Amino acid sequence: RSIVEDLEKVRSEPSLREALLGWLYRTPLQGSLPAMNDDQQTVFAFIEEYETELKKFDASLAPEFQSFLSRSQPFETCRARAALLFVESYRDLPLLSWPYLLVETVVEMEEWFVLWRMRHARMVERMIGRKTGTGGSGVSYLDATTKYRIFEEFWIVRTLLLPRDRLPPLRQKALYELVGSLSLPPDIASQLD
Incomplete structure (x- = not known):
């Protein structure tokens, strides 16, 4: 196989x-899976309940919440973002602790990229000042790259988190929870068949 084939793969x-x-x-x-008939209804109910509580807690966050979880997005995007909010919000539950740890690790990885970009820009500025570098860009461009986020949702969701009691x-x-059997309740398991 050629390198081009490997890259295409x-x-x-x-x-x-x-x-x-x-x-x-x-x-x-909220116990619902994409394969379930009422999944969309459950997801939108969670979003509406969360938004209601968020408005009571801090109304200034409502526009950002509506942008993050807009019904005008494809449902798949909306559901994934709602699940991210769900995992972050209920992270103390045993079966959500591992998903939360994964999300947290991804955020930490991206933070390291941001720190590297920032340090790289400072190193370039120290070496050549504000002149154009060998790549055709300069410190201004490198500074702008510190705003890039690959996992933007993972950062935005943290602004929207409510206190646990809300x-x-x-x-x-x-x-x-890890109580009794680890198997799914029968009504949920039957939906997956």
Whole structure:
């Protein structure tokens, strides 16, 4: 195989961002899964309940929330973002602690990229000042790259988090706790067949 074929194969596979958003899309949200008949209704009910509580807590965040979880987006995007908000909000539940840790690790990884970009810009500025560099750009461009985010949703969601005592009530709490059997409740398991 040639290098070009290898590159084409890699390009045809989902990126890490796409894989994580796909995983979030499949994450149980309020006990609901994408395969369930009432999933869309459950997701939008969670979004509405969360938005109601957010407006009571800090109304100035409502426009950002509406932009983040707009119904004008494809449902897959909206559900993945709602699941991200769900995981971040209920991260203390045993079955959401690992997903939260994964999200936190991705944010930390991206933070390291941002810090590297910032340090690189300072090093360039120290070496050549504000002149154009060998790549045709200068410090101004490098400074602008510190605003880039690959996992933008993972950062935005943190602005929208409510205090634990303001969170919407959790439905099917037993699904997210390590109590008794680890198998799914029969009504949920039957939806997956």
